[in-house]
Amino acid sequence: MRRRNLLAATAGLAAVPLLAPGTAHADPDGRRRVRTGFTALADDDYALLAGQRVGVIANPTAVTPDLRHEVDVMAESGAVDLVAVFGPEHGFRGTSQAGEGEDYFIDPKTGLPVYNAYNDKDKLARYFGELALDTVVFDIQDVGSRFYTYIWTMYLAMEAAARNDMSFVVLDRPNPVTGRDAEGPILHEEVASFVGLKAISQRHGMTVGELARLFNAEFLPESVGRSVDLTVVRMTGWKRRMRYEETGLPWVAPSPNMPTTTTARLYPGTCLFEATQLSEGRGTTQPFQVIGAPGIDHRWQAALTAADLPGVEFREAYFKPVFSKWQGATCGGVEVQITDHDVFDPIRTALAMIIVQRREFPQYGWREGDTVPWIDKLTGSDQVRTDIEAGADVDTVIAGWRDELADFRDIRRDHLLYR
Structure with a gap:
């Protein structure tokens, strides 16, 4: 910029x-x-x-x-x-x-x-x-x-x-x-x-x-x-x-869909799941805190726990949205729990979640039907999407916007x- x-x-x-x-x-x-x-x-x-x-x-x-x-x-x-x-x-x-x-x-x-x-x-x-x-x-x-x-x-x-x-x-x-x-x-x-x-x-x-x-x-x-x-x-x-x-x-x-202050702290990151085929928890009592889709199971939670992200833990979770994506379907996934507000980084956390999910459950990609990919609108450019699609890790994705953020x-x- x-x-x-x-x-x-x-x-x-x-x-x-x-x-x-x-x-x-x-x-x-x-x-x-x-x-x-x-x-x-x-x-x-x-x-x-x-x-x-x-x-x-x-x-x-x-x-x-x-x-x-x-x-x-x-x-x-x-x-x-x-x-x-x-x-x-x-x-x-x-x-x-x-x-x-x-x-x-x-x-x-x-x-x-x-x-x-x-x-x-x-x-x-x-x-x-x-x-x-x-x-x-x-x-x-x-x-x-x-x-x-x-x-x-x-x-x-x-x-x-x-x-x-x-x-x-x-x-x-x-x-x-x-x-x-x-x-x-x-x-x-x-x-x-x-x-x-x-x-x-x-x-x-x-x-x-x-x-x-x-x-x-x-x-x-x-x-x-x-x-x-x-x-x-x-x-x-x-x-x-x-x-x-x-x-x-x-x-x-x-x-x-912003019921609590915890929701607000997660939202800068987990809102990115709006741009995927996973439910971001709309239609549940924990929007932007429970994330998942049918067929996702304990493996996502285990892989995220192994990633040892700062200030956050993941609970294996199952839920059935009453509206929005996957309405009426049983979804498997995770509940995101903040454990240390001072070190928790919602954007890094959400990017890691997306990268791990695409590795463990590749059947779920970006949301379809948008002329401009919704993930590009949410992140602000095609950089995050193309880096993830190229197999980049979280640090590489974050490095892609470092200079613009400094400006x-x-x-x-x-x-x-x-x-």
Whole structure:
């Protein structure tokens, strides 16, 4: 990946306001709790939004610490001129499965119109203009992976806001898989899709606020010709090393197949099984944690255990998905158990799983029927696929993206808010 003009990008950041909340509070036992961007906004009586027509992009994760939805709270306050709500993949209230949004409806609780914001930048620009919005607010819990589509809804909304000369506000939330360094391959433009629109790494190690800063400086000037008027409302109390359980915040499943924080930690790696003929656990109670297919047996678990991958163990597992791949069929495979979060590498683990599976059970290859192989879209280029097909080991596959990752880490560093 070519290096970008970092000086220009850094200079542009000076114009991006950062609304910082007050000091983080602690539980009675003294444990520090994280305060989200919304808490800062509300504590300031929504002054940032005063006198503006506001649209909100949100889903069920946009909750206060006492589990009230922020749109409900803002609507009840009377302090914000809420005009409309926009739902991403799975919808504002979370009623849709993967690859779907919610159709237009009037929210019965607030009376607000709710529009489908899933994967259509032209539609978003039209909605924003027709509604004469002044400001668009984004608050959705991300899970730290390039192919989780909420960050691309944010990117397209930033483009639409820039085209309409509107302001864009991001209410920041923790990255649940920690904000440690970026990992994995970088997306190449030729395989861009809604599971990866721009050149970031597979596990980006950033919050949505930090990503918004990167998008605004690095990508919007190319796609729109200018940056958007961006404000990131920062968290307090969050450290990059934190596991989500240490934040003191409630966990609300960001999507139907992301039920737990463990799922989120596995997802940057085991989501790659979407691109294979194996079930990635959709249709079970352990999506992205149980992986398998009919005819796979104990040999896969034994070979993976012998590989001695850091921070993880594998249990021989059998399951029957109630929907998605291999619906109704008994699948054999493994359950992935994280044993040490500090050394566990989900991308290395998943690549090793794929390489070993193809050796032990070669009847199962890549998912069929895609014009561009789905594995290329998920990993960002054909490099991972062609290396694996050529018989490369995990270290060789990882070496194939090392230089591009180093370039991205350089770019990423200038947009971090929490150090």
